[in-house]
Amino acid sequence: MRTYNEIFVGKSGYWLLICLAVLTWVLVKVTDIDEQHMTIPAHSADLFSKDYVKWEMGTAGTLKSKLTADRMLHYQDDGTTHLDEPQIIFENDKLPPWIVKSESAILSSDGKNLSLNGQVVINRAKAKSLKPLTITTRNLKITPETSYAETSERVELFSPPNVTTGTGMKLIFVQPIHLQLLADVKGRYEKK
Secondary structure: OOOHHHHHHHHHHHHHHHHHHHHHHHHHHHHOOOHHHHOOOOOOEEEEEEEEEEEEEOOOOOEEEEEEEEEEEEEOOOOOEEEEOOEEEEEEOOEEEEEEEEEEEEEOOOOOOEEEEEEEEEEEOOEOOEOOEEEEEEEEEEEHHHOEEEEEEEEEEEEOOEEEEEEEEEEEOOOOOEEEEEEEEEEEOOOO
């Protein structure tokens, strides 16, 4: 026959196990993260970078273009790369480079199309036979591989003291440079 201590300790042991099981269950429920909250949104960044830089070299090994941005986010679901404050520089042999800046941009998954969003400013510095040129527009689409850009938005060309405006533009940044305004072209030109 068992003594009182054996029975009491035996029952206490069971009570202790039951209390530990209940406490464990409560802790799991309190600290468990709901699976719904853990699901990753379909369109979420998988890579990021600050002070992003991408160089593209020509066939001769010289710099063809350079893309920089304050911040880069890459999205795995569609493969796009989103850029904040991007700047792309198109180099030209023996001529000043074209410098294109915008508020934001999206680079396609294959890297062949760059959509500059918001205000876009394009600059080309003065050279021996060229006047400086500043072009302002919005929402410019660039094909970096072919150094081609186009927009359907309003465009303003400023080459002091001359100003030309129009709607829509096609531009090739490399030799032979080609700039075409598509509609509603107006200009103000001053003679020296």
